[in-house]
Amino acid sequence: MKHRALGTGMALLTATAVGALALAPAALAVDPTTATLSFDCGSFGSGEASLTATQDGSAATITLSTSAIKSPFPLSANSVSSTLTLTRNGSGTTTFTGSANPAIPAGGTVSTGPLNGTVATGDSLEATSLKVVVFGIAATCNATSPQNPGPFVF
Known part of the structure; x- marks a missing residue:
């Protein structure tokens, strides 16, 4: 009788777990x-830029590193303010912003992010420009090539 009760209990537990996953x-x-x-x-x-995107529901982040901008002096962590502008679904734009960066040595390439933005299911985003501000000095970068392998689709 004990084995039958144990078997029934396991079957109920398994069914509950499968139902929860469904x-x-x-x-x-x-x-x-x-x-x-x-x-x-x-x-x-x-120069070239590398972008990495992540998504959690409607919140998304993009981390960016580019050889297009080199720091003339050491930059401490979280001292770079960045705005990445992307085309949304082929028309209109959206921005991802943030002030997070690792420490960057003099002569090092600029890395920034995570840059935060909001997305909807099915959004197709492709980077078009980047604005980086350090100590009040702004560098504006324009994309000269399409994203490879293609736009981010959320």
Whole structure:
């Protein structure tokens, strides 16, 4: 009798777990998670940028590193303010902003992020420009190539 009760209890536990998984919302993901493109930052330089995107519901983040801007002096962590502008679904724009960065040595490439933004299911976002502000000095970069392998789709 004990074995039968144990078997029935396990069956109920398994059915409850499977039911809970079936009712759980589907996980959202961005695709691709990484992309590259080229930026022209005027007198600050030009070069390639690498972007990494993540999504948690309607909140999304993009972390960016670019060889287009090199720091002329050491920068402490969280001292770079950045705004990444992206086209949304081929028309209109959205921005991702933030003031997070690792410490950057003199001559080092600028890394910034996570930059925070809001997305909707199905949004297709492609970077078009980047504005980086350090000690009140702004560098504006414009994309000179499309994202590779393509836009982020959330």
